[in-house]
Amino acid sequence: MTSAKTFFCVAIFALCVALSALGSSQVPSGRDVVKPQIYASLEPAARGSSFQIAVVMKIRPGFHVNAREKSEDYLIATDLKAALPSGFSSGEVSYPKGILEKFAFSKIPLNVYQDTVILRMPVTALADAPLGEQHIPFKLRYQACSSELCLPPVTLTLDAALNVVASASAAKPAHPEIFGKR
Secondary structure: OOHHHHHHHHHHHHHHHHHHHHOOOOOOOHHHHEEEEEEEOEOOEEOOOEEEEEEEEEEOOOOEEEOOOOOOOOOOOOEEEEOOOOOEEEOOOEOOOOEEEOOOOOOOOEEEEOOEEEEEEEEEEOOOOOOEEEEEEEEEEEOEEOOOOEOOOEEEEEEEEEEEEOOHHHOOEOOHHHHOOO
16 A cells, blocks of 8 residues: 555544543534734835735644645645735745644654744835725635644635835834744
8 A cells, every 4th residue: 555545544533542432522614723813014104115015823732733844745834925016026935943742643754833923924015006005815724633633724815905105204113923933
């Protein structure tokens, strides 16, 4: 049997065991296990300014998601993508380092995120960025798991709303509780 088939069989068996152990308890969805919030480091942001957009993932206790740098090929890595409107440019998303955790279903420790994780993307409002309220859509993909089961992968659509102004002197730092952390 190939390793993918073996994994699939083990995963199905583990899911069945977990579901029978839960009895009347309901299995949560991945959308219920991870609560993402999105923030901009400037409010307002000025044309020509560089700032960051952060997605803060709050992961329910007892669950984890795979880190960006996944431990095994079959795992689904956390992924954040933006669909930038005209007038904006961005750099690469900065993913934090995961933590190696040992789970009964894996022979090797897995690189995961737990608790609260902050993903950051550098963004620049170009000189021709439209003024006023702007929206930058994001797609966040992850798979939430516990020590007993993995939920189906989830892709969420997020919206970063920010106000763009013409004057750099009007741009103000925002959310120091998020952007001051590293």
